[in-house]
Amino acid sequence: MSEPTVPASETAEPGGDRHPSPETVIDLLGLLALGELLAFERMTVDAGLTADLASRARMAEAAVGEIRNYRLLADRLTALGADPAEAMAPFVEVFKAYDVSTAPRDFLEALVKVYVGDAVADDFFRAVAVKLPGDDRALIEQVLKNGSAVDFAAAEIRAAIEADPSAAGRLSLWGRRLVGEALNRAQRVAAAHERLTDLIAGDGGSIDELLRGLTRAHQERMKAVGLNN
Amino acid sequence: MSEPTVPASETAEPGGDRHPSPETVIDLLGLLALGELLAFERMTVDAGLTADLASRARMAEAAVGEIRNYRLLADRLTALGADPAEAMAPFVEVFKAYDVSTAPRDFLEALVKVYVGDAVADDFFRAVAVKLPGDDRALIEQVLKNGSAVDFAAAEIRAAIEADPSAAGRLSLWGRRLVGEALNRAQRVAAAHERLTDLIAGDGGSIDELLRGLTRAHQERMKAVGLNN
Numbered sequence: 001m002s003e004p005t006v007p008a009s010e011t012a013e014p015g016g017d018r019h020p021s022p023e024t025v026i027d028l029l030g031l032l033a034l035g036e037l038l039a040f041e042r043m044t045v046d047a048g049l050t051a052d053l054a055s056r057a058r059m060a061e062a063a064v065g066e067i068r069n070y071r072l073l074a075d076r077l078t079a080l081g082a083d084p085a086e087a088m089a090p091f092v093e094v095f096k097a098y099d100v101s102t103a104p105r106d107f108l109e110a111l112v113k114v115y116v117g118d119a120v121a122d123d124f125f126r127a128v129a130v131k132l133p134g135d136d137r138a139l140i141e142q143v144l145k146n147g148s149a150v151d152f153a154a155a156e157i158r159a160a161i162e163a164d165p166s167a168a169g170r171l172s173l174w175g176r177r178l179v180g181e182a183l184n185r186a187q188r189v190a191a192a193h194e195r196l197t198d199l200i201a202g203d204g205g206s207i208d209e210l211l212r213g214l215t216r217a218h219q220e221r222m223k224a225v226g227l228n229n
Numbered sequence: 230m231s232e233p234t235v236p237a238s239e240t241a242e243p244g245g246d247r248h249p250s251p252e253t254v255i256d257l258l259g260l261l262a263l264g265e266l267l268a269f270e271r272m273t274v275d276a277g278l279t280a281d282l283a284s285r286a287r288m289a290e291a292a293v294g295e296i297r298n299y300r301l302l303a304d305r306l307t308a309l310g311a312d313p314a315e316a317m318a319p320f321v322e323v324f325k326a327y328d329v330s331t332a333p334r335d336f337l338e339a340l341v342k343v344y345v346g347d348a349v350a351d352d353f354f355r356a357v358a359v360k361l362p363g364d365d366r367a368l369i370e371q372v373l374k375n376g377s378a379v380d381f382a383a384a385e386i387r388a389a390i391e392a393d394p395s396a397a398g399r400l401s402l403w404g405r406r407l408v409g410e411a412l413n414r415a416q417r418v419a420a421a422h423e424r425l426t427d428l429i430a431g432d433g434g435s436i437d438e439l440l441r442g443l444t445r446a447h448q449e450r451m452k453a454v455g456l457n458n
Contacts, residue, residue, distance in 0.1 A: 034282070037282065037285065037286055037289065040273070040289055041273060041276065041277065041285070041289065044269070044270060044273035044274065044289075044292075045273065045274055045277070047270065048270065048274070052314070053263070053266065053313070053314040053317050053318070053321070054313065054314040056266065056270070057266055057296075057299060057300075057303065057313075060266065060269055060270065060273075060296045060299075061296055061300065063273075064293055064296060064297075067286075067289045067290055067293060068293075070286060070289075071286075071290065074286065084282070084283065084286070085281070085282040085283040088282050089282070092282070
């Protein structure tokens, strides 16, 4: 991967604190809010892939944190004078394309998708939080504190692989496919949303660098649930 | 409708307080828990019928109360020594048949289905609560206090009909169809689960009487959102 230098944000102050423009913060919160809303929808719909009522209920309960986080982000958008639906709209197509290309064939694949997606999202939240002004950073920290469905999905995957070790190969392959598709979409978002890219990559960083960091963390997490990468 | 006299439950004490058997309470809580779990799933899946992100998010948030109620009921089942999934299993087919026969064609039909279903469920909760011993009655009262998605759905339907009064006729017809299917399924559940029927209908009541009461309340509620019955 090449490492293009990204121009510093126009709104960055020389040599110090960044003050991203309100529009940039709205872009970012819109992206994050949509991610949470769609994670909730995906989990509740994919829960239908198993007939096991207990698993379905656990998946549904784990999804509740996502919609709670959506509300925090949407309320912040409203407080900034933005319409949440409008702020999310520019990112609908890219998420849809990701979901179409990564439709799980069974409940276990759905769990791996939750695990990979939520863990990468958490890492991304952490990476962007430091670039934001106080109030918005506090909000992102609250979202992270609420917790995602990562622990739930990890426990379910570990139990499933323990019960049937032969599933590990197939799910490892699936995990690689998910992260490949996610990186592909992330690069497209970066290319299409310049001011967002400036914020995320600012201070001498680059989008590719960020994505490499996310990929490394993903690989560690795959190992943690008994999958290869 | 005829009004068959239902034999008093074997476990009823002559002339006084009822003490339904633990098995009967487990049957009832299993039915109620499954209703909440499926209401959650239905709402989150049907939210996908609209592309409007704000509406989808509102539907998702309104569904959270259902899964919270599911948890209360499932925990009570566990405390009674029952497995929640096993307690729910006998009712899966009848709910599935109802959903297959009442698949909404658009978001508004989905909202009416939420409205009718949750309101009838609330009335049913109220009707059975009085038949239960203290702890279980308190639980049902907690479930009712948590609130359902009735108010959410009513507000959305009212706004939609105000914006497009021509939708009222079609949705009124749909509401009648929903309640017809629901009554049909309720009668089948009653016929197949004798001890449950004894509990619900006990003390000289009858299932038909209960269903007539639920239907009358439903008709009032349809009027309240601008629909005919």
